[in-house]
Amino acid sequence: GAVVSQHPSRVICKSGTSVKIECRSLDFQATTMFWYRQFPKQSLMLMATSNEGSKATYEQGVEKDKFLINHASLTLSTLTVTSAHPEDSSFYICSATVTAAVYPQHFGDGTRLSIL
Amino acid sequence: DAKTTQPPSMDCAEGRAANLPCNHSTISGNEYVYWYRQIHSQGPQYIIHGLKNNETNEMASLIITEDRKSSTLILPHATLRDTAVYYCIVRTPNTGNQFYFGTGTSLTVIP
Numbered sequence: 001g002a003v004v005s006q007h008p009s010r011v012i013c014k015s016g017t018s019v020k021i022e023c024r025s026l027d028f029q030a031t032t033m034f035w036y037r038q039f040p041k042q043s044l045m046l047m048a049t050s051n052e053g054s055k056a057t058y059e060q061g062v063e064k065d066k067f068l069i070n071h072a073s074l075t076l077s078t079l080t081v082t083s084a085h086p087e088d089s090s091f092y093i094c095s096a097t098v099t100a101a102v103y104p105q106h107f108g109d110g111t112r113l114s115i116l
Numbered sequence: 117d118a119k120t121t122q123p124p125s126m127d128c129a130e131g132r133a134a135n136l137p138c139n140h141s142t143i144s145g146n147e148y149v150y151w152y153r154q155i156h157s158q159g160p161q162y163i164i165h166g167l168k169n170n171e172t173n174e175m176a177s178l179i180i181t182e183d184r185k186s187s188t189l190i191l192p193h194a195t196l197r198d199t200a201v202y203y204c205i206v207r208t209p210n211t212g213n214q215f216y217f218g219t220g221t222s223l224t225v226i227p
Contacts, residue, residue: 006159032213043203044160044217057212093159097213102167104150105215107159 002028004096006108014116015086021079021111023094029074030096034105035067038091050077051099084115120204125222128198134191136221138204141185148207149180150215151189153200153223160203163189194225 003026011019023033032051036044048069050056056069066088068080077096081088091112095105121139128134140149148167152160164171164178166187171178177190191198203220207213 004159034214036217043219044154044215046214046216049212049214091157095159095215099213102148102165104162104165105213106162107152109159110157112157 002026002096002104002106004030004094004106004108006094006111008111009109010112010114012114012116013084016083017115019081019084019113021081021092021094021113023077023079023096023108025075025096025106028096028098030077031074031099032097033071033077034095034097035069035077035079036093036095038093038110044093081113084113086115089113089115120206120218122202122204122218122221124219125224127224127226128191128194130196130225130227131193134189134194134198134223134225136189136191136202136204136223137186138188139186140204140206143184143206144208145184146209148209149178149184149187150205150207151176151178151202152205153198153202154220155200163202165207194223196225196227199223199225 005024007022035047038044047062048056048058050071058064071077093110095107097105150165151163154160166178180187201220
């Protein structure tokens with residue numbers, strides 16, 4: 001099946017640091033990528049939708065200046081958590097797909113972000 | 117967005133069929149039903165999807181009722197490795213194909 005690689009898998013950093021997470025589709029060209037966050041014992045919450053070459057569309061309540069998304073190519077999207085604080089600690093997951101309802105989203109294995 | 121309702125938890129004996137229900141009574145005609153599962157601390161894994169007809173693949177079968185208001189995911193011979201949270205999602209093509217995850221069903225396969 002389609003493979004989506006997410007890096008890093010885990011990051012621990014100090015409060016105030018900016019952290020970049022990469023999401024790559026390894027064997028297909030992803031016209032659309034999505035970013036989610038998941039708190040312990042909760043479901044995945046969609047943060048934003050990213051189409052290649054366009055500005056990301058953020059879900060209500062998600063700060064676009066806090067969570068910078070870049071989707072410069074059909075195989076790479078990045079999420080940068082700017083000036084991270086302890087409340088940003090979470091499990092961040094990306095997915096990639098092509099723009100058709102019949103095509104599944106394929107998910108990365110997530111990034112565990114811990115802000116001290 | 118069409119909402120889905122799933123039981124919060126289920127148990128299944130190893131080797132038996134696991135039948136996971138999902139209600140999506142407000143689904144629209146062009147919305148697909150997708151099933152994923154998530155094992156602890158991993159990304160969700162795609163299982164199967166369908167629009168109107170029943171579907172089967174190497175992992176599972178998907179049974180969609182004729183009125184499309186509910187569906188059932190069937191794992192024919194559950195193993196311990198099938199213990200996971202299973203999510204039923206309705207995909208909305210008109211507004212960008214986003215997935216809005218519900219709370220899912222936590223399936224425990226018992227030896």
